[in-house]
Each structure stands twice: as C-alpha cells, then as structure tokens.
Amino acid sequence: MAELQEIFNNREIAVGIWVILAVAISVFTKPVRQFLKSVLPILFSRKFVVFLYCVFKLFWISDLRVICNRVLGYFITKRHNLLGLVCGVTIICKNNRKG
Known part of the structure; x- marks a missing residue:
C-alpha cells in the first residue's frame, strides 16, 4: 500500500476503489451483459x-x-x-x- 500511495494520493485511490466496485457490480446486471455481448465482438x-x-x-x-x-x-x-x-x-x- 505504501508503494501505491507514493504514486497516487488517497483521493485517487478511493475513487479507483469505488470505480472498480461499481464496474464489478454492474457486470452482473442484465443490460450490461447484453451490452458487452454486442460490443466485445466489434472490439476484437x-x-x-x-x-x-x-x-x-x-x-x-x-x-x-x-x-x-x-x-x-x-x-x-x-x-x-x-x-x-x-x-x-x-x-x-x-x-x-x-x-
């Protein structure tokens, strides 16, 4: 954690954690899964x-x-x-x- 705090400040770390949590939770919803199923073939x-x-x-x-x-x-x-x-x-x- 000390190495992470040398690069980012506490506010940036907190925002990153909240964004990761929001993405992790939203992946399990049906609209997001449908969106990913339509977008991923295009991206690859x-x-x-x-x-x-x-x-x-x-x-x-x-x-x-x-x-x-x-x-x-x-x-x-x-x-x-x-x-x-x-x-x-x-x-x-x-x-x-x-x-």
Missing part, C-alpha cells in the same frame, strides 16, 4: 484490431521522429512531418491488408 474484430495497430504505429512513428529530431539536431517543418506521418500510416495499413 479483425478490422478494428488492424485500425488500432495502425494508430499505435502512428504514435510510434511520431515518437521516432521526435527522437531523431532531438538526437540528430535537425528540425523538420510541421507540414513535412505531418506528410511523413500520413504516408507512413498509409503504407502500414496497405501492408496489413490482404489481397
């Missing part, structure tokens, strides 16, 4: 997983650009940076698509 569908993969790759590419800019000491204009990110995500998504 192939198209959604590929979309999330592309979004995470976008953040990875943007982090890589920031690191390169700082390490190498040169700056890319915002327009070129955005264009590079869009091209990178387009290439990633095209490579993941079958056919």
Whole structure:
C-alpha cells in the first residue's frame, strides 16, 4: 500500500476503489451483459484490431521522429512531418491488408 500511495494520493485511490466496485457490480446486471455481448465482438474484430495497430504505429512513428529530431539536431517543418506521418500510416495499413 505504501508503494501505491507514493504514486497516487488517497483521493485517487478511493475513487479507483469505488470505480472498480461499481464496474464489478454492474457486470452482473442484465443490460450490461447484453451490452458487452454486442460490443466485445466489434472490439476484437479483425478490422478494428488492424485500425488500432495502425494508430499505435502512428504514435510510434511520431515518437521516432521526435527522437531523431532531438538526437540528430535537425528540425523538420510541421507540414513535412505531418506528410511523413500520413504516408507512413498509409503504407502500414496497405501492408496489413490482404489481397
């Protein structure tokens, strides 16, 4: 508990406990179960997983650009940076698509 209190204050811990309790209790109600049965197949569908993969790759590419800019000491204009990110995500998504 001491390690947890080093990261979060008491109010945040209390809110977290109440949210966990509310979620645990609501999972056993019928409307929430029906909602989860309809939402979970969407969240784990192939198209959604590929979309999330592309979004995470976008953040990875943007982090890589920031690191390169700082390490190498040169700056890319915002327009070129955005264009590079869009091209990178387009290439990633095209490579993941079958056919």
